[in-house]
Amino acid sequence: GPKVLQIPSHQIIDMGQMVTLNCDPVSNHLYFYWYKQILGQQMEFLVNFYNGKVMEKSKLFKDQFSVERPDGSYFTLKIQPTALEDSAVYFCASSPDWGAYSQNTLYFGAGTRLSVL
Amino acid sequence: QQKVQQSPESLSVPEGGMASLNCTSSDRNFQYFWWYRQHSGEGPKALMSIFSDGDKKEGRFTAHLNKASLHVSLHIRDSQPSDSALYFCAVSEPNYNQGKLIFGQGTKLSIKP
Numbered sequence: 225g226p227k228v229l230q231i232p233s234h235q236i237i238d239m240g241q242m243v244t245l246n247c248d249p250v251s252n253h254l255y256f257y258w259y260k261q262i263l264g265q266q267m268e269f270l271v272n273f274y275n276g277k278v279m280e281k282s283k284l285f286k287d288q289f290s291v292e293r294p295d296g297s298y299f300t301l302k303i304q305p306t307a308l309e310d311s312a313v314y315f316c317a318s319s320p321d322w323g324a325y326s327q328n329t330l331y332f333g334a335g336t337r338l339s340v341l
Numbered sequence: 342q343q344k345v346q347q348s349p350e351s352l353s354v355p356e357g358g359m360a361s362l363n364c365t366s367s368d369r370n371f372q373y374f375w376w377y378r379q380h381s382g383e384g385p386k387a388l389m390s391i392f393s394d395g396d397k398k399e400g401r402f403t404a405h406l407n408k409a410s411l412h413v414s415l416h417i418r419d420s421q422p423s424d425s426a427l428y429f430c431a432v433s434e435p436n437y438n439q440g441k442l443i444f445g446q447g448t449k450l451s452i453k454p
Contacts, residue, residue: 228384267444269441315385334384
């Protein structure tokens with residue numbers, strides 16, 4: 225089936241540094257998402273992105289976070305500067321053009337485990 | 342308060358048995374339900390969706406939705422060891438076209454050979 229690739233699978237970084245998480249979404253998908261999952265808790269929506277713009281972001285999407293997808297390349301999540309509470313698994317997802325009744329499925333990558341020391 | 346509650350937290354079922362998972366939304370804005378399955382080290386993968394009252398069957402998996410109570414269940418018959426995984430219920434708002442899903446905390450299913 226369709227694959228979403230996330231690079232790297234694990235990133236260790238010192239607090240205060242910048243980190244960029246990369247996502248290669250399914251090729252014909254138009255909507256892109258980041259979700260955050262702290263160990264033992266449910267996945268929480270961070271942000272969605274369409275046509276070069278952030279459509280909606282949650283309160284977890286702090287000012288230190290930014291997303292972009294320049295020229296159809298990787299869809300990236302950048303955190304600058306990082307904080308200890310940013311340690312989590314970050315999942316990227318994509319979906320095809322969204323239907324009128326919200327019935328499309330999200331396809332998730334395997335996640336990037338971010339460890340902030 | 343969590344908008345999506347799943348039960349039980351964990352479940353152990355013998356191989357060949359029936360596994361039943363539950364999910365309830367506490368917000369009437371969220372009426373579209375999905376079930377996702379996540380194997381260890383992988384991302385969640387959609388199993389099935391259900392938007393109308395009643396049953397929806399796909400192979401060994403059957404989902405049942407009661408919109409009045411905002412409750413959905415997932416039943417897995419003839420459970421296989423490969424069904425051992427974390428199962429998430431997710432919801433979204435009807436007519437919401439941005440694709441945001443709200444996830445429950447998951448049910449860990451173990452199938453014993």
